[in-house]
Amino acid sequence: MKYNHRIIEPKWQKRWEEQQIFRAEDNSDKPKFYALVEFPYPSGAGMHVGHIKAYSGLEVISRRRRMQGYNVLFPIGFDSFGLPTENYAIRTGVHPRVATDENIKKFTAQLRRVGFSFDWSRTVDTTDEKYYKWTQWIFLRMFEHGLVFRDKALVNYCPSCCVVLSNEDSQGGKCDICHSDVVQKSKDVWYLRITKYADRLLGGLERVDYPPNIKQQQINWIGKSTGAFADFRLVGTDDSLRIYTTRPDTMFGATFMVIAPEHPIIEKYKDRIKNLDEIYAYREECAKKTEFERTQLAKEKTGVKIEGLKAQNPLSGRTIPVYIADYVMMGYGTGAIMAVPAHDERDYEFARKFGIEIIEVIKGGDISKAPYIGEGEMINSGFLNGIKTVKEAVAAAISKLEELGVGCGGVQYKMKDWAFNRQRYWGEPIPIIHCNKCGMVPVPYDELPLVLPPVDNFEPGEGGESPLAKIEEFVNCKCPRCGSGAKRETDTMPQWAGSSWYFLRYLDPDNDRAFADPDKLRYWLPVDWYNGGMEHVTRHLIYSRFWHKFLYDIGEVPCDEPYDKRTAQGLILGPDGEKMSKSKGNVVDTNDVVEEFGADVLRLYILFMGDYEKAAPWSESSVRGCKRFLDKVAALPGIAKGQGVTPALDPKFHKTIKKVSLDIEEMKFNTAIAALMTLLNDINEHGALTIDELKIFIKLLCPFAPHLTEEIWEELGGEGFLSLAAWPEYDEAKTVDEQVEVAVQINGRLRGTVMLPLDCPRDEALAIARADEKIAPMLAGVNIVKEILVPNRIINFVVK
């Protein structure tokens, strides 16, 4: 067969599209399978091979599922709101809407050229007002249920992008988009109360099939710790300072307290503080530091003693000094700690530097040299003395605190509420109206979508105001509640909003009465298999689980967890082994590969290059190897004749069907393809195969190389589309050989091999091995101490 990918690939793409063969049915007797891939951000740079890898895994699985008789939903869409497009607009003056439409067109063309079996009738675009109407709708439902609040807060602010960032977007003190240093700034911030769902986001992980590393990352991100709150009375006042600790058992060893530089107690008692100037100076110094410097560079403990404030330890009754120091963060716990230098490294370091007393309360270490963190008998601790385990001592301390009414057991999370606004144009407008009389009033549901007004200038305002604030006709409005003059919120939602629920919209993308029809939600949910990148494991994945759980709580979706199973593909590195990036010039463009080698080769190589879940460098010569393989496949019809099976090849076919079937399920695509290559080599060695066998071969290859295999199928006179033909079955009995080659070892060293019938009885097998012409001389005159037989595998003689 003549194999010209430039002709056959467009031919089959056109036929699939005309016949709509990858369209999912909303009601079907077949079992359903919902495969989800992370929809792309349509950037101006176009698609690189990494995108293709991200979709290829579930592409193969979806194609196999269809051949297995499933009703498969494999949708695609575009996550189009976001900064790169807006920055492009600022630079060039091209409206984000125009740029987005162009980029979507470009991405669509590229995806179609690769021949993905997406259901193109369900495409969504998060920037389409018919889509973001429902993003706003969900936001308002959250508002209604008290999950949205506004607060003045110190926020992560990127001075370059002029935008407020969530903790997730400013990891390491760098802006996730432009990588400049993030500074702290006081701003009005919209929050989503994700912390209310912290425990359920944690608990839900036990019921889903995610790889352990993904679960661990989410667990770390949520960061639950259990401990206790305790109130330390401020001497000479009726007030007390509340602390959080995971080690209430060590409270008798607390010899000082530390509060965060921003702690409000300073302002409250500034009249009592004698060294206020010193403290203000310290606080200012801290504010200048970025979060990054504060956490990474400031290894040396710094701080100032607050003269004039003393606190009383609620259990020991001891009066202790209070320090201000930046090793305590306002954002975690209560912003105040009790310091137990004998049993905490940071407190130990601080106490040493400031000459504060260190009291040992757990036996087992040498506190003159280092803090002791381990278990041991409690000492110097009043009613706790003699207790030998941390667990018991913690419980005893907490019940005492509760009895005295000065504390209680409690939990803390590292996860913070989700800062949900950006001072940017290219996002969903937050549908809230500020009225002087009524306060924050939601835009009525029947006025949704609240459409982004057209603007000419996309530059953020001074101090990071949204460009929307400059548009009077947008800002000025009537309060929906009292009718008086009011102002619209001008901030927009963050990029993560639209992607938090897109998998629901695929189920009913054109619905204008609901985000999706309940029957369709019931039919398709949950997502059976979700694949995406590791970089989205702590952000998008947690956010979307949170939204889904909320929708479940208000009865809008039928299940609590959106994704049954999650996997993550590894990166494709550049040919130089480095992460692909424009600046390094090592980006491989999909169009170039499709043009030169064809979509089938591209798809095949991407899955053959290595473990799907691991990173691997691109190699053009290896791409050629895949091309060679498909060329050889294209030649098979030339040697195929007759029907039925070829006895010499039949067991190999059964083995290959089994291996390919099982490997695909485990995403071991590389070994599945290797098995097909091996089978091809066997066929060519034999020199012939039957038409029936060739049909099996191309069915197995179809999910990987659908265009070529469809072409061969047509040439063979196959009925309908190969893409919808039945997946081959194998006979387990035929996957095992009747004769097996068994290795013979002497003292664990390979000395020869013997051919044995399958499951040969022990005595017979050993006798044959002993009599083997190579083995027999080596056993002559030695003493056989032990004979080991692993059936069908190995024989080992232990001799002396």
Added chain:
RNA sequence: GCGGGUAUGGCGGAAUCGGAAGACGCGCCGGAUUUAGGAUCCGGUGGGCAACCGUACAGGUUCGACCCCUGUUACCCGCACCA
């Protein structure tokens, strides 16, 4: 620092349960074909002349270890003064 992971030929990577290490592909070497190059086809390819030696390093368990145990090193990812 804490948590997770990885380490196998010149390269990407294989190896159900502890049972013949290096499947498959690339590259390389030799040959055929070709005016030549490319492409294609055939053969070879962990190291060593050999006995043997080889899965990051040092030990251990075992008839037998890439696989299990102890220790070490290097690299990658995530979190990071989380009280």
